[in-house]
Amino acid sequence: MSPWxxxxxxxxxxxxxxxxxxxxxxxxxxxxxxxxxxVSFALTAGRVTTILGRNGVGxxxxxxxxxxxxxxxxxxxxxxxxxxxxxTHEIVRLxxxxxxxxxxVFHGLTIAENLRLAERRGQQxxxxxxxxxxxxxxxxxxxxxxxxxxxxxxxxxxxxALLHDSRLMLIDEPTKGLAPRLVREVVETxxxxxxxxxxxxxxxxxxxxxxxxxxxxxxxxxxxTADGPASxxxxxxxxxxxxxxxxxxDSRRDA
Amino acid sequence: MATFILxxxxxxxxxxxxxxxxxGLSLIFGLMxxxxxxxxxxLSVAAFASWLxxxxxxxxxxxxxxxxxxxxxxxxxxxxxxxxxxxxRPLKGRELEQLLATVGLGLALVALLAxxxxxxxxxxxxxxxxxxxxxxxxxxxxxxxFLLIVAAALVMAAIRLLLSRSRYGLIIRAGVENxxxxxxxxxxxxxxxxxVFTVGGMLAGLGGGLAGSYYGGVSPxxxxxxxxxxFIVLIIGGLGSIVGAxxxxxxxxxxxxxxxFYVQNGIGDIFVVVLLVMTLLVRPQGLxxxxxxxx
Numbered sequence: 001m002s003p004w005x006x007x008x009x010x011x012x013x014x015x016x017x018x019x020x021x022x023x024x025x026x027x028x029x030x031x032x033x034x035x036x037x038x039v040s041f042a043l044t045a046g047r048v049t050t051i052l053g054r055n056g057v058g059x060x061x062x063x064x065x066x067x068x069x070x071x072x073x074x075x076x077x078x079x080x081x082x083x084x085x086x087x088t089h090e091i092v093r094l095x096x097x098x099x100x101x102x103x104x105v106f107h108g109l110t111i112a113e114n115l116r117l118a119e120r121r122g123q124q125x126x127x128x129x130x131x132x133x134x135x136x137x138x139x140x141x142x143x144x145x146x147x148x149x150x151x152x153x154x155x156x157x158x159x160x161a162l163l164h165d166s167r168l169m170l171i172d173e174p175t176k177g178l179a180p181r182l183v184r185e186v187v188e189t190x191x192x193x194x195x196x197x198x199x200x201x202x203x204x205x206x207x208x209x210x211x212x213x214x215x216x217x218x219x220x221x222x223x224x225t226a227d228g229p230a231s232x233x234x235x236x237x238x239x240x241x242x243x244x245x246x247x248x249x250d251s252r253r254d255a
Numbered sequence: 256m257a258t259f260i261l262x263x264x265x266x267x268x269x270x271x272x273x274x275x276x277x278x279g280l281s282l283i284f285g286l287m288x289x290x291x292x293x294x295x296x297x298l299s300v301a302a303f304a305s306w307l308x309x310x311x312x313x314x315x316x317x318x319x320x321x322x323x324x325x326x327x328x329x330x331x332x333x334x335x336x337x338x339x340x341x342x343x344r345p346l347k348g349r350e351l352e353q354l355l356a357t358v359g360l361g362l363a364l365v366a367l368l369a370x371x372x373x374x375x376x377x378x379x380x381x382x383x384x385x386x387x388x389x390x391x392x393x394x395x396x397x398x399x400x401f402l403l404i405v406a407a408a409l410v411m412a413a414i415r416l417l418l419s420r421s422r423y424g425l426i427i428r429a430g431v432e433n434x435x436x437x438x439x440x441x442x443x444x445x446x447x448x449x450x451v452f453t454v455g456g457m458l459a460g461l462g463g464g465l466a467g468s469y470y471g472g473v474s475p476x477x478x479x480x481x482x483x484x485x486f487i488v489l490i491i492g493g494l495g496s497i498v499g500a501x502x503x504x505x506x507x508x509x510x511x512x513x514x515x516f517y518v519q520n521g522i523g524d525i526f527v528v529v530l531l532v533m534t535l536l537v538r539p540q541g542l543x544x545x546x547x548x549x550x
Contacts, residue, residue: 067439069435069438069439087438087443088435088438088439089438089440089441089442089443089444092438092439092440092441093441098439098440100436100439104433104436104439106428106429106432106433106436107432108428108431108432109425109428109429109432113425113428113429116422116425117425117426117429117437117440117442118440120441160440
């Protein structure tokens with residue numbers, strides 16, 4: 001097992017077969033707004049599936065719906081278990097880790113406390129892996145997370161998700177708001193982390209998506225408009241222009 | 256000078272009572288975003304519990320006093336525990352309904368006390384030690400003041416230990432910032448909600464037991480006034496800040512007692528409201544109102 005692998009032994013090797021995660025006709029709401037309008041797709045174990053789409057189409061809401069962080073209807077299955085009746089902490093304990101869009105590290109807590117909070121009962125935390133990937137977190141472990149730069153906070157957020165082996169990682173826009181140099185660093189780290197992991201990634205940066213993805217799901221107005229191998233979907237210039245507002249020239253920037 | 260010291264120490268004792276109630280309310284609001292108006296009634300019920308334990312003996316022993324305070328603390332905690340599970344949790348996310356439910360519960364409990372034991376004050380017998388004084392710089396300070404100040408100091412130390420050393424403390428501090436993300440780390444944050452609400456009830460209960468000894472009596476309405484001033488402490492100190500609650504409780508207790516004595520009785524209460532208005536105008540988040548800092 002690679003020292004950076006964040007996936008449980010056996011799961012990565014599965015690669016194919018029964019989907020690890022299935023969404024079928026998922027609807028989600030924020031207040032009166034209908035955000036997801038019947039989202040359906042499946043995620044295969046050991047691969048990186050990336051959700052693409054313009055702002056506001058429901059990418060983050062898809063991840064939040066899986067985690068039970070917002071009201072949703074429809075069928076969401078993970079490893080054959082129905083998630084829709086479960087609470088967030090129960091879903092996470094099935095082996096799902098989450099790197100949210102805005103890092104959401106706890107500003108008043110130190111780095112060490114942020115990581116300690118991510119420890120799960122009955123499981124051995126893998127601090128070696130986290131500190132090998134992000135040595136800065138070890139050096140600054142007594143520093144309050146609120147005083148860290150955006151890039152350092154992203155390291156902490158990723159480190160928190162990598163503290164335990166996960167069956168699935170949900171990563172939401174890991175490069176958002178980062179300087180180009182930091183984007184490259186984060187993407188290189190993600191390449192190592194996700195090499196054999198099951199990942200559902202939300203990413204606006206098409207070049208990043210191109211580097212990391214095996215499979216791509218494109219969302220538009222709350223539903224899936226494209227779903228297929230990354231090599232096929234990302235080669236469809238007309239669809240990219242229509243649904244993302246970008247073409248291949250734009251997609252090679254920043255990563 | 257002796258009079259000033261007596262009034263000032265009495266003010267600190269009053270501030271200690273406010274702190275006991277306000278610190279629980281502050282933790283509850285910080286973590287759960289719930290403003291509980293029931294905790295004043297928990298204080299009154301707990302004060303009656305301590306009265307029931309103490310009333311049979313004209314000069315109760317220190318053990319009996321300890322038992323009375325324990326009974327008040329446990330009853331306050333038990334009431335809060337049941338309230339969280341039966342009312343607050345089912346109304347999660349509906350802040351207005353939660354607030355109104357606590358108002359209704361508070362009114363109901365006070366009415367229940369008045370129905371059972373009448374609306375008038377019942378005298379609480381004090382232990383021999385509590386009924387006597389000690390001289391501080393020539394001022395005869397009633398021992399009830401020392402008891403309150405020591406109790407508040409112990410509570411402050413215990414809360415700080417809980418928040419800084421325990422895993423629940425870590426969860427509470429993180430939950431104050433972002434309880435959703437705490438859940439997304441696989442932690443059942445609802446348990447922390449129940450714990451914090453119960454601890455708030457225990458502190459209100461302890462405050463009730465001590466208030467009975469401080470004032471020398473209990474009535475169903477004891478918690479009402481305490482609750483109002485504790486909310487003022489909460490707002491001046493900064494919602495969610497324990498240290499802020501401590502500072503504001505000291506400032507309020509001192510200024511209320513001193514102004515009431517040296518200006519005119521009643522003006523101190525108005526002065527406290529003026530302090531509240533000034534705080535809201537100059538520093539709306541309160542003295543130490545940073546939601547990410549609890550210790």
